[in-house]
Amino acid sequence: MWQRGRVDASPVEVDLALLGGGGAASLVLAALDRHDVAGLRVAVVDPVRRRGQDRTWAFWGAPGGELDPLLSASWSRVDVVTPAGRRVLPLTPLRYAMLRSAPVYDRAAEAERRLGAVRIGTPAGVLHDDGHRVTVRDPDGRVLLRAGWVLDSRPRPPERPGRTRWLQHFRGWWLAADRPVFDPGRAVLMDFRTPQPARGVSFGYVLPVSDRYALVEYTEFSPAVLADAAYDAALRGYVGLLGLDLAAVRIREVEQGVIPMTDGPFVARPSPRVVRLGIAGGATRPSTGFTFAAMLRQADQIARALAAGRPPVPAPAYPRRHRWLDAVALRALDRGHVGGVEFFTRLFDRNPPERVLRFLDGVTTPLEELAVMRSSPLLPMTAAVLGDTVARLRRDPAPGDVPETGARAADRAGS
Template identity: 80%
Template sequence: MWQRGGVDPTPVDVDVALVGGGGAASLVLAALDRHGLSGLRVAVVDPVHKRGQDRTWAFWDTPGNDLDPMLSASWSRVDVVTPAGRRVLSLAPLRYAMLRSAPVYDRAAEAERRLGATRIGAAAGTLDDDGHRVTVRDTDGRALVRAGWVLDSRPRPPRRPGRTSWLQHFRGWWLAADGPTFDPDRAVLMDFRTPQPARGVSFGYLLPVSDRYALVEYTEFSPDLLTDSGYDAALRGYLDLLGIDPAALTVREVENGVIPMTDAPFVARPSPRVVRLGTAGGATRPSTGFTFSAMHRQAAQVAAALAAGRPPVPRPAYPRRHLWMDAVALRALDRGHVGGAEFFDRLFDRNPPERVLRFLDGATSPAEDLAVMRSSPLLPMTGAVLGDAVGRLRARIRRDPAPAPAPGVGSPTGGQAGR
């Protein structure tokens, strides 16, 4: 790996430039290395070289893949808890897995070295795409890189506001105990006994790494963030529900996060040779905020395409029908047509756990999707479907006003604006 420091007046010429060096870019680098693409000229443009533990990803997948050596823990059975009781879910053939950021960043650094990638420690500004090459400029407009393709994982707002815009926001405590306190074979996926917000849904979860070390987290799906003291009070309250005395534990680390949950459209390919990854590329599931599995899929698809000599353009993260279902679910939750705890409880109660998890990953068939839809509260969801259809029609009318007639012509001419 070549580390470029300062500002060089001569831009680097590469085949692929990764703009942003976080989780999405790290997964791409590892995938490029797995495919043996050592002849590919790669640059990474980011002012920060990510290292260490700054986040934790929890997701479900099938055992036996490239992530196995990096996992902190995994579980074949998880609990979903509501005020009515506890449901123990067997996930086979899937697993619920925990991956911390340090091994991901370490693996990416090793991939950079093996690929001979150039790292440019500067913040990227504009991406000038002429259809043949892309010039990556810094924030002062100086050219840093010229690339055949740019994979941009920087956060970006959607193309336009959504009809429903919520957030998945959370705080987690990494807790250490002096003696055996946690059951490392028992993870809690969702515990809805937490006090529910007036508009939204909350839950806690518990991911034990050992009998003395675990991540305990409080999460909300709602439009508004809490204060620091609000998150801490919610976490203490959840520990009380678990029957765990906070005074007997030490908080080793604190994790916070905010992830968009919206039916707003994200532009995955803003120009011919620029491809967006991560949340900006549509990897975040609107109805849950889950992102990691789609990022992992995108990375594998990008690397496979480059290895085959194809454009590094991943498939859409989720089928269009799933995005529509998410928009309806968000509307139903936002308008209070259905309670969040009730909605998720019915999903797990009336479907095999493996189907629910594959649905949330966008991997179910149309027939399975119909089964998932039938398991939701039909009357409230029907109202949400009608409301969503009206909202889409109104949004389309606002975006596509009828053109004014040309002089002397009795009917409108020209194309529709705003597409």
């Protein structure tokens, strides 16, 4: 049911409201349907009905999951490339997978229909949580609905600025060729032969769907985004490194995004009955910008909780010790204690691939994390640990921070 908005006289009454209809909300809707959460009154509040291919997610996990029918491609081997050479990483029992947005949105729309959800095509504004119900208003202050619980995936900055604030920012070209030029059996996870920024790390990667069609992307982990022309120049250079002639391929689609990499805290539960999802809820791994796997885990936890009659409150996306490790790693990279290429090269060279991927995904055990820490440069990382500890004791802000008086709009972030 589509509604353009409501007035105070007759607000919608629901058990669960999802604010925002992007990837995080789409995964929750599908999980509610999959777990057959019966009798739940659901509303989706979003001015845009998401359709089509507007983003691509890449993630790793075991084959046989509920997303398998939706995948565009998957790989049991990936390459990590440095100026010194190429390393092929066997991922079994895991695999690296590509998921495009269209089937995710289509599945969410079907779940929405099966759940009988109300869709309100108006932006959500201020929320008022009285501990029993949450009142959702539009930006003009009119009441849109009242809900027992609200899951809010709208972008927002961290509660306070982090000591380190970087971004994962990228642009990708979907390239089509008339003859076989890609190896569909192997993806390039990270290729560090790209020119490195003065402060940060860059890499290219290749996700082939077939021998004639692939996503080729340039990514930076650094403090600031680039101009459009700089991304295109970097992509042209990387395509040349791959041995491809741009005159012999066609750019079918362009993807671009910005994801926060910061040790600033994202508050996942700002009030008793409001739960934040996606980047706003801390689903982004600060040291890498990876988000999708955490969103998928939390969607399943929410649906299982509701099916069992429990509050829809997922576990934290990452353990506290991981957030500390990420803060240290970001500090080491930002202050120049260790180079980005060296950091990631040692990570893959000195650990089994499965351990690295599990660590980047935030699901390793403390013993596995100790092994990962031993593979990093000891003295530089020790300096970063000491610096982070002193900064926490002093409550130092990030360099150049000034007090903020309001929320800043987030860039398109892939959640």
